[in-house]
Amino acid sequence: MAVAVDLDIRLIGHTAFTAPEDIDWDPQAPDGSALAEFAGRACYxxxxxxxxxxxxxAAYIRHILDVGHLAVLEHASATMYLRGVSRSCSHEIMRHRMFSFSQLSQRYVPAEEARVVLPAAIAADEQLKALFLRAADVSHDVYGEILQGLAGHTEAQSHAALRLKQARQAARAVLPNATETRFVMTGNFRSWRHFIAMRAAEHADAEIRAVAVECLRLLQEISPEVFADFSISQLRDGTQMATSPYVSDS
Ligand SMILES: Cc1cc2nc3c(=O)[nH]c(=O)nc-3n(C[C@H](O)[C@H](O)[C@H](O)COP(=O)(O)OP(=O)(O)OC[C@H]3O[C@@H](n4cnc5c(N)ncnc54)[C@H](O)[C@@H]3O)c2cc1C
Structure with missing residues (x-):
């Protein structure tokens, strides 16, 4: 039976900062926003x-945003571990070229159960949800049958692990866009701002918008100075979006 999974994003790493001992620097917050300020001040x-x-x-970073000196934000970075994201959404996320990604391999890791991400619009309707999960079940069953069928075709291949990999890489073609994926995503603060500006916007796809809003929440916790200008609001359909007055040049 197909399992509907929820979005789960954890912050698993972010920049720490240590000013050189010979520079008089108040160690108020040894984090990414302090590092961005240090980098900006290093220019002059x-x-x-x-x-x-x-x-x-906070005032220094606001000034950086005002004048668009955004390159200093590139010195600080944050890493998230995302689970409960659909393959279609991960494809959109990975269009953002300034991030580094490490994604679960469908060639090495078998899809042992049909774990899928339900689009919010479908999850809200019991009949459509049942239909969606049924379709996920069917494709997962076919995936299993193709794996078994290919196991017979590839017996000549002596290396067992390679044989399985070849079967999985072919069989995965039948899995739906909704299949859950997991990945680590690292980017600098400028890239995160750009990602949030584009993907937490009202017109972005609902799933990537939820991802961007959740990432924003986590980033606001570690670096309110750099991300506090984004405000999160609720749309009429109950989903959320975020925007900032600086969005045009984020
Ligand atoms: C609402 C929405 C709808 C979309 N629909 C589609 C669609 O139908 N089809 C589709 O293919 N894509 C679509 N996209 C994806 C979009 O075209 C971008 O590929 C994606 O949003 C990545 O953003 P980005 O181009 O700003 O680049 P990022 O990779 O996030 O890079 C950040 C910034 O770095 C700079 N940069 C990066 N690479 C280069 C480069 N090679 N040369 C010069 N500057 C660079 C640019 O200033 C860029 O804005 C959509 C995006 C959104 C938000």
Whole structure:
């Protein structure tokens, strides 16, 4: 029986920062936003923070966003582990070329059960949900049958692991777009801002929008200075979106 899985995103890594001992730097928050400020100040050696208007980290980062000096945000990065994402959504996510990805291999790891991501619009309707899960079951059963059939064809191949890999890489073609995938995604803060600006927007696909909003929440926890300008709001259909006044040049 097909299993509908939920989105699960964990922050598994982010930048730490240590200022050199010979530079007088308040170690208020040894994190990515402090590093971005340090990098910006390194351009003019204004480590002593001469401008009172940008003396706090939050004010400095706001200034960076105002003037579009976004390259300094590239020094800090964050890594997420995403589970409960459909293969179709992961395809959209991986169009963002500035990130690094490590994705679960369908060639090495067999689809032992039909784990699928239900589109929200279908999950809300019991009849459509049952129909969707039935289709997932059928493709998973066919996947199993193709695997068995191919096991016979590839017996000449002496290496057992290779034989299985060849069978899986062919059989996976029948699995649906909704099949769950898992991956690690690393990007710098500028790339995360760009990803959120594009994918948490109202017109993005509902699933990738949910991913972008959840990533934003996690990023706001570790670096409110860099991500607080994005605000999350609810759409009429109950899903969420996020936008920022800086979105056009994020
Ligand atoms: C609502 C929506 C609908 C979409 N529909 C489609 C669709 O129908 N078909 C489709 O194919 N795609 C579609 N996309 C995907 C879209 O075209 C982009 O591929 C994707 O959003 C990645 O964003 P990006 O191009 O800004 O690049 P990213 O890879 O996120 O790169 C970030 C930025 O780096 C710079 N950059 C990166 N690579 C280069 C480069 N080679 N040269 C110059 N500058 C570069 C650009 O400034 C870019 O904006 C859609 C996206 C959205 C948000």
């Amino acid at each position: 050696e204004t480590f002593d923070k001469p401008n009172p208007h940008t003396a706090t980290n």
